[in-house]
Amino acid sequence: MASEPMHIGIIGAGLGGLVAAIAIRRAGPRVTVLEQAAELKEIGAGIQIPPNSSHILKRYGLLEKLEAAAVRPSALVFRSYRDGQVLHALELDPAAEKKYGSPYLLLHRAEFHTILLEEAKRLGVQVTLGCTVTAIDFDHRRVHIKGASPFVADAFIGADGLKSSCRSALLQQESLPKPTGDLAYRIVVNAKDIQKHKELRELVDKPEMNYWLGPSAHVVSYLLQGGKLLNVVLLCPDNLPEMIFTEKANLLEMRRFFEHWEPRLKLLLDLVQDTTKWKLMDSDELREWRDPSGRFALLGDACHATLPYLAQGAAQAVEDGAVLGELFARIDRKAQIPVALSCYETLRKKRTTRIVQESAALRHTFHMDDGAAQKERDRRLREDEPAEGFPHRWADPCFQTWLFGYDAFAEVEKVWPSGRKEGGAGDEERRIDITNGSENEKAICERC
Template sequence: MDDASGQKLNIVIVGAGLAGLAASISCALANHKVHVLESAKELAEVGAGLQITPNASRLLRDWGLGHEIDKVAAEPTLLAVHRYSDGKILAEEKEFDEQMRRKYGAPFIDMHRVDLQRILYHKALSLGVTVELGCRFSSIGRTPPAGPEVILESGRTIQGDLVVGADGLWSRCRECLLSRTDEPLPTGDLAYRIVLELDKITDPELRQWMANPQVHFWIGPHAHAVAYSLRAGAMYNIVLLCPDDLPTGLSRTKGSISEMKRLFSDWDPILTRFLDQVDQVDKWKLMHREELESWTNPEKDFVLIGDSCHPMLPYLAQGANSSIEDGGVLGRVLSHVTSKQQIPWAIRLFESLRKSRSEMIARETFHQRDAFHMPDGEAQRERDILFASQLGKEISIKFPSRWTCPEVQPWLYGYDARREADEAVKSQPCDARTCQRS
């Protein structure tokens, strides 16, 4: 089925977010023809900061994006956890940048979502990926023996050998797979998202915090805050996580600055001084979804990736990273596919690699919320004693902060998507039995 250019499969991806663009790059590098459909009329500059951990930054470098990313990223030299009320350091890892590169061979970097999406978009285009904007998805159809097709609200249909649903938390593709309405569920938390610009800040101490990239957490009763630099210290990203008070049906709105400051008024003075600089803030309801029995259709030629099948709370910063992993594994497995008959084998293999890991990460984010949001009391005091026992040492026990926990960090950050895919293909090769259609 190879065409004149040597391309093998015709892959249609619904959604040009991080998952969809990552998948488009990975599949194009596998020499498949890729067509991305995005409902937005333009890739607008929305969003805030992202923490790109080594499990994803490794892939971005594999795709030749390291130089472009380094120009717009900040690489934190320290990660610290503070008590909410007085800023007391509960845990810190110094030389964090060096530790990450030494342990995992890839950096931990902080970026603006817009910068990463733009870099991925232009990389996809350079590889010959077709990206169409303003294409509002309607449903998935099927025309045997041709295979799946994407049907747009305009009535237009786009045929593919494989359709990838990467349309995010409010996924229509997910509903098509399930053949029913399926809306995200509230977690009980919301996020205030803030981005400050260095050139608008006059306070010398705050400017120093911004210009020297680090990651700081403040943890308190039923809430926590995280702050880190973007764009080599030219911007500062702050996220405040606290109990959800948004009405049912409202998932995002402009936040009240006075309300936000009141909620965090008795927190560490350095944090409240940052909040004094805020002139606008967005308020987001944090949502999640139940685990799916399967991410694929029975024919194994329609598959979900990213937030459409495994959205994550932000407490481990793995939503974007896991979506990039999905794209990397999908393309790498499909690099071993040369005909339509091999697609079911590849998609079964992809799902076996990604589903259990993604769901384990999603569950771990709830555990991190529990550890960071403890109300003051006996359990909190025991947690802080545990923190103190490891301060200034190499951590040797299961740790309340998964960010530096020796049990969680290695499997989270040490994941190599390309190696995992290649080893799986080697151990479960496509043969006459495994490559027949379901």
């Protein structure tokens, strides 16, 4: 039987929505992305692309383009906030690629977004801008759009981010993300300006990602654009008013918070001309990501917003998209969409919930006040061999394998071998199977 033509609508052209569009389009269906912004632009800051994400982008033939714009970090280094001394360093390049088959990359968000957008368009995805979805009629597979006629498709993916109106529509009540108590200053500094200061040169001469751990705060720095820019993120207590999500920052206030940190950081912050504060939000696990009709599901920050402390938010959205693409490749009738979306939710929910929890736990690990617990953390980082529960979470061998070794394609193949398109009897069994934990999940030790 020939495949029935399908049309999938994706709400939101962020990193998550675009990867889903690429993945689903590659599987065959027609895809339209509805984006509220009149013009697409990502914020001017960096993003870490870990191997679990680059593995997917490599499969989509995008690695070469990404690499042309990226920096490969040599190591992920934890430092003491007081003097910058190294507490623990995890080698990333070439170790990550050797172990996981794809590299750890650092990219400017705008470049990442452009590469995804170009690929989506090349594949024939229709990206419609200036299109704000205001309501969803789940029963009739129709979304309402501000100032325009409703849009109908065979299924919808709600990839509209942190303040998702798709999530509110699904829950039938306003659903706001949860403040975490922290905020981020997102900064980019020209490497040339940094190089003028000999004390700071190490930060731009070596492609290391640095994490300074201190009381109630931490600082992350890494290079972008072949080393032309240094991305700096300051994570500290949220003092933005309630319901204010971003605000132009007061540079004096920012510098004052970090005045007792190592002198290099103070000097670096003196170079900052302008920055914005971002309230950091996360989410409780939703009971379901789908509506009862089975033709709508959430994706990315809309259903698993997380603190960025594991640098996995977008990577999880990329994994979501890849899993969806693999499932759409296994169906050829519209009636099978509910099975595919059910399988998607079951495959993705447990992992993304754990990422949100691990990211929240890192807040405690990173932000310890001076004292006995902090001294013990630093001793372990300096002296212990990384093992289960190691405070440098990426260096914990068990956790790292779970995090970076996730293979979205293999996970789908395990529960739904390719070539089986029937999507009828037997799918229910498979769903039960994965609800109980896939082999990959089972292989993970109790502790991590």
